[in-house]
Amino acid sequence: MKKVAILQSNYIPWKGYFDLIAAVDEFILYDDMQYTRRDWRNRNQIKTPQGLKWLTVPVEVKGKYYQAIRETQIAGDKWAAEHIKAIALNYSKAPFFDEVMEWLNPLYSHNVPGDLSSLNRILITAVCKYLEIETKISCSSDYKLLDGKTERLVGLCAQAGASEYISGPSAKDYIEPVFFSDANVTLTWFDYSGYPEYPQLWGGFEHGVTILDLLMNCGRSANKSMRFVK
Template sequence: MKKVAILQSNYIPWKGYFDMIAAVDEFILYDDMQYTRRDWRNRNQIKTPQGVQWLTIPVRVKGKYNQTIRETEIDDSDWAKSHWKSLSQNYHQAPHFEEVATLLEPLYLEHTYTHLSALNRNLIETVCSYLGITTKISNSWDYTLVEGKTERLADLCAQAGGTEYISGPAARDYIDENVFMDMDIKLTWFDYSGYPEYHQLWGAFVHGVTILDLLFNCGKDTSHYMKHVRP
Protein backbone atom coordinates (compact mmCIF):
# COMPACT_ATOMS: atom_id res chain seq x y z
CA MET A 1 0.00 0.00 0.00
CA LYS A 2 1.26 3.46 -0.91
CA LYS A 3 -0.58 6.58 0.22
CA VAL A 4 -0.39 9.73 -1.88
CA ALA A 5 -1.67 13.26 -1.29
CA ILE A 6 -1.72 16.13 -3.81
CA LEU A 7 -2.00 19.77 -2.71
CA GLN A 8 -0.95 23.21 -3.90
CA SER A 9 1.98 24.72 -2.02
CA ASN A 10 1.09 27.25 0.69
CA TYR A 11 3.18 29.84 2.48
CA ILE A 12 4.20 28.54 5.96
CA PRO A 13 1.01 26.40 6.16
CA TRP A 14 -0.97 25.50 9.26
CA LYS A 15 -0.41 22.29 11.23
CA GLY A 16 -3.06 20.31 9.34
CA TYR A 17 -1.09 20.67 6.10
CA PHE A 18 1.97 19.07 7.69
CA ASP A 19 -0.15 16.37 9.29
CA MET A 20 -1.33 15.39 5.82
CA ILE A 21 2.27 15.26 4.59
CA ALA A 22 3.18 13.02 7.53
CA ALA A 23 0.19 10.74 6.87
CA VAL A 24 1.27 9.74 3.35
CA ASP A 25 4.21 8.12 1.58
CA GLU A 26 4.44 10.72 -1.19
CA PHE A 27 3.20 14.28 -1.19
CA ILE A 28 2.88 15.94 -4.59
CA LEU A 29 2.99 19.74 -4.71
CA TYR A 30 0.36 20.60 -7.29
CA ASP A 31 1.78 23.94 -8.41
CA ASP A 32 0.72 23.48 -12.01
CA MET A 33 -2.67 24.72 -10.80
CA GLN A 34 -3.73 28.29 -11.52
CA TYR A 35 -2.59 30.85 -8.98
CA THR A 36 -5.53 32.19 -6.96
CA ARG A 37 -5.50 35.62 -5.33
CA ARG A 38 -6.33 36.20 -1.68
CA ASP A 39 -5.67 32.54 -0.94
CA TRP A 40 -3.12 30.60 1.15
CA ARG A 41 -0.51 30.35 -1.64
CA ASN A 42 1.30 33.56 -0.70
CA ARG A 43 0.03 34.40 2.77
CA ASN A 44 -0.71 33.03 6.22
CA GLN A 45 -1.67 34.18 9.69
CA ILE A 46 0.26 34.76 12.90
CA LYS A 47 -0.89 35.80 16.37
CA THR A 48 -0.09 39.26 17.72
CA PRO A 49 -1.16 41.35 20.75
CA GLN A 50 -3.60 43.08 18.38
CA GLY A 51 -5.11 39.81 17.19
CA VAL A 52 -4.53 37.59 14.17
CA GLN A 53 -2.43 39.26 11.47
CA TRP A 54 -1.72 38.31 7.85
CA LEU A 55 1.80 37.93 6.49
CA THR A 56 1.51 38.33 2.72
CA ILE A 57 4.21 37.87 0.07
CA PRO A 58 3.80 40.40 -2.75
CA VAL A 59 3.58 38.66 -6.12
CA ARG A 60 3.28 39.78 -9.74
CA VAL A 61 -0.28 39.28 -10.90
CA LYS A 62 -1.07 42.27 -13.14
CA GLY A 63 -2.15 40.95 -16.52
CA LYS A 64 -1.27 37.38 -15.51
CA TYR A 65 -4.77 36.05 -15.00
CA ASN A 66 -4.03 32.46 -15.98
CA GLN A 67 -0.56 31.98 -14.54
CA THR A 68 0.15 28.87 -12.49
CA ILE A 69 1.52 28.87 -8.95
CA ARG A 70 4.76 27.55 -10.43
CA GLU A 71 5.01 30.60 -12.73
CA THR A 72 4.14 33.20 -10.08
CA GLU A 73 6.99 35.61 -9.37
CA ILE A 74 7.72 37.40 -6.12
CA ASP A 75 7.44 41.17 -6.54
CA ASP A 76 9.47 42.71 -3.72
CA SER A 77 12.94 42.06 -2.36
CA ASP A 78 12.21 43.48 1.10
CA TRP A 79 9.21 41.33 2.05
CA ALA A 80 11.41 38.71 3.76
CA LYS A 81 12.98 41.20 6.17
CA SER A 82 9.54 42.57 7.00
CA HIS A 83 8.09 39.10 7.63
CA TRP A 84 11.00 38.04 9.80
CA LYS A 85 10.71 41.25 11.80
CA SER A 86 7.02 40.53 12.41
CA LEU A 87 7.74 36.94 13.45
CA SER A 88 10.54 38.06 15.78
CA GLN A 89 8.53 40.85 17.39
CA ASN A 90 5.49 38.68 18.05
CA TYR A 91 7.16 35.40 19.03
CA HIS A 92 10.45 36.32 20.73
CA GLN A 93 8.78 35.58 24.08
CA ALA A 94 7.76 32.08 23.00
CA PRO A 95 9.64 29.27 24.81
CA HIS A 96 11.26 27.79 21.70
CA PHE A 97 11.72 30.88 19.55
CA GLU A 98 15.52 30.88 19.60
CA GLU A 99 15.79 27.19 18.70
CA VAL A 100 13.42 27.41 15.74
CA ALA A 101 14.77 30.80 14.65
CA THR A 102 18.19 29.28 13.96
CA LEU A 103 16.55 27.27 11.15
CA LEU A 104 14.21 29.92 9.80
CA GLU A 105 16.12 33.18 10.05
CA PRO A 106 18.68 32.28 7.35
CA LEU A 107 15.85 31.38 4.95
CA TYR A 108 14.40 34.85 5.38
CA LEU A 109 17.53 36.96 5.60
CA GLU A 110 20.22 35.11 3.62
CA HIS A 111 18.30 33.69 0.65
CA THR A 112 16.80 35.40 -2.39
CA TYR A 113 13.72 33.95 -4.06
CA THR A 114 12.30 34.83 -7.46
CA HIS A 115 9.33 32.44 -7.54
CA LEU A 116 6.67 31.67 -4.96
CA SER A 117 6.61 27.92 -5.53
CA ALA A 118 10.32 27.45 -4.82
CA LEU A 119 10.08 29.55 -1.67
CA ASN A 120 7.08 27.62 -0.38
CA ARG A 121 8.74 24.29 -0.99
CA ASN A 122 11.93 25.37 0.78
CA LEU A 123 10.01 26.45 3.88
CA ILE A 124 7.82 23.33 3.84
CA GLU A 125 10.86 21.04 3.61
CA THR A 126 12.59 22.91 6.43
CA VAL A 127 9.62 22.43 8.75
CA CYS A 128 9.32 18.76 7.73
CA SER A 129 12.99 18.22 8.56
CA TYR A 130 12.57 19.81 11.99
CA LEU A 131 9.55 17.60 12.71
CA GLY A 132 11.23 14.44 11.44
CA ILE A 133 8.75 14.00 8.58
CA THR A 134 10.47 11.82 5.97
CA THR A 135 7.68 11.72 3.37
CA LYS A 136 8.85 12.03 -0.23
CA ILE A 137 7.89 15.44 -1.63
CA SER A 138 7.66 15.75 -5.40
CA ASN A 139 6.29 18.26 -7.91
CA SER A 140 3.33 17.79 -10.23
CA TRP A 141 5.61 18.56 -13.19
CA ASP A 142 7.63 15.46 -12.34
CA TYR A 143 4.71 13.57 -13.90
CA THR A 144 2.52 13.68 -17.01
CA LEU A 145 -0.64 15.74 -16.57
CA VAL A 146 -3.83 14.44 -18.19
CA GLU A 147 -7.07 16.34 -18.77
CA GLY A 148 -9.95 16.34 -16.27
CA LYS A 149 -9.96 17.59 -12.69
CA THR A 150 -10.49 14.26 -10.94
CA GLU A 151 -8.87 12.26 -13.73
CA ARG A 152 -5.65 14.21 -13.34
CA LEU A 153 -5.49 13.62 -9.57
CA ALA A 154 -6.19 9.91 -9.93
CA ASP A 155 -3.67 9.57 -12.75
CA LEU A 156 -0.98 11.42 -10.77
CA CYS A 157 -1.61 9.06 -7.86
CA ALA A 158 -1.33 6.06 -10.18
CA GLN A 159 1.89 7.35 -11.80
CA ALA A 160 3.37 7.70 -8.31
CA GLY A 161 2.49 4.08 -7.60
CA GLY A 162 -0.21 5.06 -5.14
CA THR A 163 -2.91 2.64 -4.07
CA GLU A 164 -4.66 5.11 -1.73
CA TYR A 165 -5.34 8.79 -2.32
CA ILE A 166 -5.69 11.03 0.73
CA SER A 167 -7.75 14.13 0.02
CA GLY A 168 -8.69 17.18 2.02
CA PRO A 169 -12.40 17.27 2.91
CA ALA A 170 -13.09 20.43 0.87
CA ALA A 171 -12.47 18.44 -2.32
CA ARG A 172 -15.73 16.51 -1.78
CA ASP A 173 -17.39 19.33 -3.72
CA TYR A 174 -15.66 18.45 -6.99
CA ILE A 175 -14.01 15.01 -6.83
CA ASP A 176 -15.76 12.23 -8.73
CA GLU A 177 -15.21 9.23 -6.49
CA ASN A 178 -16.05 6.84 -9.34
CA VAL A 179 -12.86 7.83 -11.18
CA PHE A 180 -10.74 6.53 -8.29
CA MET A 181 -12.92 3.44 -7.97
CA ASP A 182 -12.49 2.63 -11.66
CA MET A 183 -8.70 2.89 -11.26
CA ASP A 184 -8.78 0.68 -8.17
CA ILE A 185 -7.43 3.47 -5.96
CA LYS A 186 -8.84 3.84 -2.48
CA LEU A 187 -10.10 7.36 -1.74
CA THR A 188 -9.81 8.56 1.88
CA TRP A 189 -10.94 11.91 3.26
CA PHE A 190 -8.51 13.50 5.68
CA ASP A 191 -9.92 14.58 9.05
CA TYR A 192 -8.73 17.94 10.35
CA SER A 193 -10.91 17.89 13.47
CA GLY A 194 -10.01 17.18 17.09
CA TYR A 195 -6.68 18.94 17.43
CA PRO A 196 -5.76 19.62 21.08
CA GLU A 197 -4.97 23.16 22.17
CA TYR A 198 -1.49 24.18 23.27
CA HIS A 199 -0.18 27.23 25.08
CA GLN A 200 -0.29 30.22 22.75
CA LEU A 201 0.73 33.82 23.22
CA TRP A 202 -1.75 36.66 22.83
CA GLY A 203 -5.26 35.78 23.91
CA ALA A 204 -7.84 33.22 22.87
CA PHE A 205 -6.64 30.05 21.15
CA VAL A 206 -6.64 29.98 17.33
CA HIS A 207 -6.13 26.70 15.43
CA GLY A 208 -5.79 28.02 11.88
CA VAL A 209 -2.59 30.06 12.15
CA THR A 210 0.74 29.08 10.58
CA ILE A 211 2.51 26.06 12.05
CA LEU A 212 5.32 28.43 13.07
CA ASP A 213 3.09 29.46 15.98
CA LEU A 214 3.10 25.85 17.19
CA LEU A 215 6.83 25.44 16.62
CA PHE A 216 7.78 28.62 18.49
CA ASN A 217 5.55 27.70 21.42
CA CYS A 218 6.15 23.96 21.66
CA GLY A 219 9.41 23.13 19.87
CA LYS A 220 10.11 19.40 19.71
CA ASP A 221 6.90 18.75 21.67
CA THR A 222 4.95 19.83 18.58
CA SER A 223 4.19 16.18 17.76
CA HIS A 224 2.02 15.93 20.89
CA TYR A 225 -0.39 18.40 19.29
CA MET A 226 -0.58 16.72 15.90
CA LYS A 227 -2.08 13.43 14.73
CA HIS A 228 0.46 11.89 12.36
CA VAL A 229 3.79 13.41 13.34
CA ARG A 230 5.79 11.04 15.53
CA PRO A 231 7.99 12.23 18.43
Protein backbone atom coordinates in the same frame (compact mmCIF):
# COMPACT_ATOMS: atom_id res chain seq x y z
CA MET B 1 0.40 -0.03 0.10
CA LYS B 2 1.48 3.49 -0.84
CA LYS B 3 -0.43 6.55 0.32
CA VAL B 4 -0.30 9.79 -1.66
CA ALA B 5 -1.70 13.27 -1.05
CA ILE B 6 -1.81 16.16 -3.53
CA LEU B 7 -2.18 19.82 -2.49
CA GLN B 8 -1.19 23.24 -3.78
CA SER B 9 1.77 24.73 -1.95
CA ASN B 10 0.94 27.28 0.74
CA TYR B 11 3.06 29.89 2.49
CA ILE B 12 4.23 28.52 5.88
CA PRO B 13 0.89 26.62 6.21
CA TRP B 14 -0.98 25.56 9.33
CA LYS B 15 -0.39 22.37 11.34
CA GLY B 16 -3.08 20.37 9.50
CA TYR B 17 -1.14 20.73 6.25
CA PHE B 18 1.91 19.09 7.81
CA ASP B 19 -0.20 16.43 9.48
CA LEU B 20 -1.44 15.44 6.02
CA ILE B 21 2.14 15.32 4.76
CA ALA B 22 3.08 13.04 7.66
CA ALA B 23 0.09 10.76 6.97
CA VAL B 24 1.28 9.75 3.48
CA ASP B 25 4.30 8.21 1.77
CA GLU B 26 4.51 10.84 -0.98
CA PHE B 27 3.19 14.38 -0.94
CA ILE B 28 2.80 16.03 -4.35
CA LEU B 29 2.83 19.82 -4.53
CA TYR B 30 0.13 20.60 -7.08
CA ASP B 31 1.72 23.79 -8.37
CA ASP B 32 0.46 23.37 -11.92
CA MET B 33 -2.85 24.61 -10.57
CA GLN B 34 -3.87 28.19 -11.28
CA TYR B 35 -2.64 30.75 -8.77
CA THR B 36 -5.56 32.10 -6.74
CA ARG B 37 -5.52 35.60 -5.29
CA ARG B 38 -6.25 36.36 -1.64
CA ASP B 39 -5.67 32.73 -0.79
CA TRP B 40 -3.18 30.72 1.26
CA ARG B 41 -0.67 30.37 -1.61
CA ASN B 42 1.26 33.51 -0.68
CA ARG B 43 0.07 34.43 2.81
CA ASN B 44 -0.65 33.17 6.30
CA GLN B 45 -1.42 34.46 9.76
CA ILE B 46 0.52 34.87 12.99
CA LYS B 47 -0.76 35.87 16.44
CA THR B 48 0.01 39.31 17.85
CA PRO B 49 -1.10 41.30 20.92
CA GLN B 50 -3.46 43.15 18.55
CA GLY B 51 -4.96 39.98 17.10
CA LEU B 52 -4.26 37.98 13.95
CA LYS B 53 -1.83 39.49 11.44
CA TRP B 54 -1.39 38.51 7.80
CA LEU B 55 2.10 37.90 6.45
CA THR B 56 1.75 38.29 2.68
CA VAL B 57 4.40 37.64 0.05
CA PRO B 58 3.87 40.21 -2.74
CA VAL B 59 3.57 38.56 -6.15
CA GLU B 60 3.31 39.76 -9.73
CA VAL B 61 -0.29 39.27 -10.86
CA LYS B 62 -1.15 42.24 -13.07
CA GLY B 63 -2.41 40.91 -16.39
CA LYS B 64 -1.55 37.33 -15.37
CA TYR B 65 -5.03 36.00 -14.67
CA TYR B 66 -4.37 32.37 -15.53
CA GLN B 67 -0.79 31.80 -14.40
CA ALA B 68 0.03 28.61 -12.50
CA ILE B 69 1.42 28.72 -8.97
CA ARG B 70 4.82 27.61 -10.29
CA GLU B 71 4.77 30.51 -12.78
CA THR B 72 4.04 33.12 -10.12
CA GLN B 73 6.96 35.46 -9.48
CA ILE B 74 7.63 37.27 -6.21
CA ALA B 75 7.58 41.07 -6.44
CA GLY B 76 10.68 42.58 -4.85
CA ASP B 77 12.65 41.44 -1.81
CA LYS B 78 11.80 43.87 1.01
CA TRP B 79 9.02 41.59 2.24
CA ALA B 80 11.48 38.96 3.57
CA ALA B 81 13.03 41.27 6.16
CA GLU B 82 9.56 42.56 7.11
CA HIS B 83 8.23 39.02 7.65
CA ILE B 84 11.12 37.82 9.77
CA LYS B 85 10.94 41.07 11.80
CA ALA B 86 7.21 40.54 12.43
CA ILE B 87 7.80 36.92 13.47
CA ALA B 88 10.60 37.95 15.83
CA LEU B 89 8.60 40.83 17.31
CA ASN B 90 5.57 38.70 18.13
CA TYR B 91 7.23 35.41 19.16
CA SER B 92 10.37 36.53 21.00
CA LYS B 93 8.72 35.52 24.30
CA ALA B 94 7.79 32.04 23.06
CA PRO B 95 9.67 29.16 24.78
CA PHE B 96 11.30 27.82 21.61
CA PHE B 97 11.86 31.10 19.78
CA ASP B 98 15.66 30.84 19.65
CA GLU B 99 15.60 27.20 18.57
CA VAL B 100 13.23 27.82 15.66
CA MET B 101 14.81 31.10 14.58
CA GLU B 102 18.20 29.38 14.30
CA TRP B 103 17.05 27.58 11.13
CA LEU B 104 14.24 29.89 10.05
CA ASN B 105 16.10 33.19 9.91
CA PRO B 106 18.68 32.08 7.28
CA LEU B 107 15.86 31.04 4.95
CA TYR B 108 14.74 34.66 4.83
CA SER B 109 18.24 36.14 4.75
CA HIS B 110 20.16 34.22 2.09
CA ASN B 111 19.31 33.35 -1.52
CA VAL B 112 15.56 33.83 -1.19
CA PRO B 113 14.06 32.45 -4.44
CA GLY B 114 12.26 34.69 -6.90
CA ASP B 115 9.24 32.47 -7.46
CA LEU B 116 6.47 31.58 -5.04
CA SER B 117 6.50 27.83 -5.61
CA SER B 118 10.20 27.49 -4.78
CA LEU B 119 9.84 29.66 -1.69
CA ASN B 120 6.93 27.62 -0.39
CA ARG B 121 8.72 24.34 -1.04
CA ILE B 122 11.85 25.50 0.81
CA LEU B 123 9.84 26.53 3.87
CA ILE B 124 7.66 23.40 3.84
CA THR B 125 10.73 21.18 3.53
CA ALA B 126 12.46 23.01 6.40
CA VAL B 127 9.48 22.53 8.72
CA CYS B 128 9.31 18.84 7.78
CA LYS B 129 12.99 18.45 8.59
CA TYR B 130 12.50 20.08 12.00
CA LEU B 131 9.53 17.81 12.77
CA GLU B 132 11.41 14.78 11.37
CA ILE B 133 8.72 14.12 8.76
CA GLU B 134 10.37 11.81 6.23
CA THR B 135 7.63 11.84 3.58
CA LYS B 136 8.85 12.20 0.00
CA ILE B 137 7.90 15.61 -1.40
CA SER B 138 7.56 15.95 -5.16
CA CYS B 139 5.87 18.31 -7.63
CA SER B 140 3.08 17.74 -10.12
CA SER B 141 5.49 18.96 -12.82
CA ASP B 142 7.56 15.82 -12.17
CA TYR B 143 4.73 13.83 -13.77
CA LYS B 144 2.62 13.86 -16.91
CA LEU B 145 -0.63 15.74 -16.41
CA LEU B 146 -3.96 14.57 -17.80
CA ASP B 147 -7.06 16.63 -18.61
CA GLY B 148 -9.95 16.82 -16.16
CA LYS B 149 -9.89 17.68 -12.45
CA THR B 150 -10.37 14.18 -11.05
CA GLU B 151 -8.67 12.44 -13.97
CA ARG B 152 -5.53 14.49 -13.36
CA LEU B 153 -5.41 13.50 -9.68
CA VAL B 154 -5.94 9.84 -10.56
CA GLY B 155 -3.20 10.10 -13.17
CA LEU B 156 -0.75 11.53 -10.67
CA CYS B 157 -1.61 8.76 -8.21
CA ALA B 158 -1.10 6.09 -10.87
CA GLN B 159 2.29 7.46 -11.90
CA ALA B 160 3.37 7.71 -8.26
CA GLY B 161 2.34 4.11 -7.67
CA ALA B 162 -0.34 4.98 -5.12
CA SER B 163 -2.82 2.45 -3.79
CA GLU B 164 -4.55 5.08 -1.63
CA TYR B 165 -5.21 8.76 -2.19
CA ILE B 166 -5.81 10.90 0.90
CA SER B 167 -7.64 14.10 0.06
CA GLY B 168 -8.54 17.21 1.99
CA PRO B 169 -12.29 17.41 2.71
CA SER B 170 -12.83 20.56 0.61
CA ALA B 171 -12.21 18.52 -2.55
CA LYS B 172 -15.55 16.73 -2.01
CA ASP B 173 -17.08 19.58 -4.00
CA TYR B 174 -15.48 18.45 -7.25
CA ILE B 175 -13.88 15.01 -6.95
CA GLU B 176 -15.69 12.18 -8.76
CA PRO B 177 -14.92 9.05 -6.71
CA VAL B 178 -15.73 6.67 -9.57
CA PHE B 179 -12.47 7.57 -11.34
CA PHE B 180 -10.49 6.41 -8.30
CA SER B 181 -12.43 3.17 -7.93
CA ASP B 182 -11.99 2.45 -11.65
CA ALA B 183 -8.23 2.87 -11.18
CA ASN B 184 -8.20 0.64 -8.05
CA VAL B 185 -7.08 3.56 -5.88
CA THR B 186 -8.75 3.88 -2.49
CA LEU B 187 -10.07 7.39 -1.87
CA THR B 188 -9.86 8.55 1.76
CA TRP B 189 -10.95 11.88 3.20
CA PHE B 190 -8.60 13.50 5.70
CA ASP B 191 -10.19 14.77 8.91
CA TYR B 192 -8.83 18.07 10.24
CA SER B 193 -11.10 18.16 13.29
CA GLY B 194 -10.29 17.25 16.88
CA TYR B 195 -6.91 18.95 17.29
CA PRO B 196 -6.08 19.70 20.94
CA GLU B 197 -5.18 23.19 22.06
CA TYR B 198 -1.61 24.02 23.08
CA PRO B 199 -0.12 26.99 24.99
CA GLN B 200 -0.28 30.12 22.83
CA LEU B 201 0.70 33.73 23.31
CA TRP B 202 -1.70 36.62 22.92
CA GLY B 203 -5.29 35.91 23.82
CA GLY B 204 -7.79 33.22 22.82
CA PHE B 205 -6.71 30.05 21.06
CA GLU B 206 -6.48 30.01 17.25
CA HIS B 207 -6.11 26.72 15.34
CA GLY B 208 -5.72 28.10 11.83
CA VAL B 209 -2.52 30.14 12.16
CA THR B 210 0.81 29.22 10.56
CA ILE B 211 2.55 26.19 12.05
CA LEU B 212 5.31 28.55 13.18
CA ASP B 213 3.02 29.42 16.09
CA LEU B 214 2.99 25.79 17.23
CA LEU B 215 6.74 25.39 16.74
CA MET B 216 7.59 28.57 18.63
CA ASN B 217 5.41 27.55 21.56
CA CYS B 218 6.05 23.80 21.70
CA GLY B 219 9.28 23.10 19.82
CA ARG B 220 9.82 19.45 18.92
CA SER B 221 6.95 18.52 21.25
CA ALA B 222 4.65 19.90 18.54
CA ASN B 223 3.86 16.28 17.65
CA LYS B 224 1.72 16.07 20.80
CA SER B 225 -0.66 18.55 19.18
CA MET B 226 -0.76 16.65 15.88
CA ARG B 227 -2.01 13.19 14.93
CA PHE B 228 0.41 11.80 12.38
CA VAL B 229 3.71 13.47 13.24
CA LYS B 230 5.68 10.99 15.36
